[in-house]
């Protein structure tokens with residue numbers, strides 16, 4: 001057997017694309033010189049102003065947070081919906097989308113996704129609203145795929161329901177596109193702009209980002225004109241501040257973001273082509289949504305013709321020491337811990353995805369030998385399941 005099959009070293013699913021200690025040093029030096037380590041210090045403010053420029057928004061329309069999960073939870077709190085509100089979200093997403101809703105005191109209502117772009121679209125949300133009461137919508141930029149913000153703005157205007165996009169994996173892909181909207185990004189190590197841990201809330205809703213910021217700082221009033229003493233509690237918040245350490249990593253990552261995003265797009269396109277060929281053109285990939293292209297892919301997810309072929313591929317990968325993962329699976333309605341807290345609608349498309357999707361290795365610096373091994377696994381598995 002070729003070396004690529006026999007190798008005992010596993011091909012990892014992903015490898016974080018984090019700045020080196022050397023690249024961090026200038027930022028850490030600045031932090032230490034300022035003796036400011038958290039509480040919206042100079043580096044967090046600089047990172048926020050970089051974001052404000054990129055989104056072409058006033059800096060008050062966004063805030064950093066400690067992670068996207070806290071960002072979602074605090075946005076939901078800041079929307080001041082009645083307790084127990086019904087929040088529509090896709091059944092096919094990472095668990096944090098739903099846990100944030102439950103922890104904010106609301107009920108996740110699980111909707112289907114589009115069979116091609118794998119997302120909860122405005123059309124699906126409209127159909128869901130026709131069969132069940134909904135108080136707000138929380139679509140997900142699935143695997144970083146951006147949403148059409150003009151379409152969601154139209155949805156908000158037509159229905160009066162607030163929409164918050166869980167754009168955790170979509171930094172650099174999901175923009176406001178000239179529309180109104182609320183976006184929550186993750187700056188986790190595995191996402192498109194890695195800061196170790198971190199989150200970003202962007203919202204054109206008046207005062208929303210400022211309320212999230214206050215909630216992230218325990219809910220303490222820091223405004224001398226607010227009609228209450230400085231340092232008194234304005235709302236019951238939590239601690240979800242981004243530290244200066246994390247901002248340092250975020251700033252260092254931002255400097256190479258364009259370059260790395262380009263490499264990610266190239267590698268993603270090459271891998272899809274190679275694997276498609278290896279599979280005899282039997283793989284299906286996430287189709288572009290109405291919101292445009294994926295600027296910085298951070299993982300690779302393939303749809304197989306059926307569950308049998310998927311299992312064959314998983315087994316072959318296991319034997320060839322290639323790591324795979326069923327991203328976003330099982331569906332949320334099959335998570336025991338969520339069951340008592342959510343309501344599921346009919347989800348035929350999500351059900352089909354949950355029996356055919358598998359995540360494959362994808363990371364910057366993936367070697368030719370690792371790619372070759374993955375190609376071999378795909379072609380062997382497809383052949384075996386046809387036999």
Ligand SMILES: *Cc1c(COP(=O)(O)O)cnc(C)c1O
Nearest residue numbers: 067068069094096168169186188
């Ligand atoms: C990663 C992810 C989250 C959680 O982000 P954190 O910053 O790790 O809290 C939430 N939703 C989706 C869709 C994600 O992919």
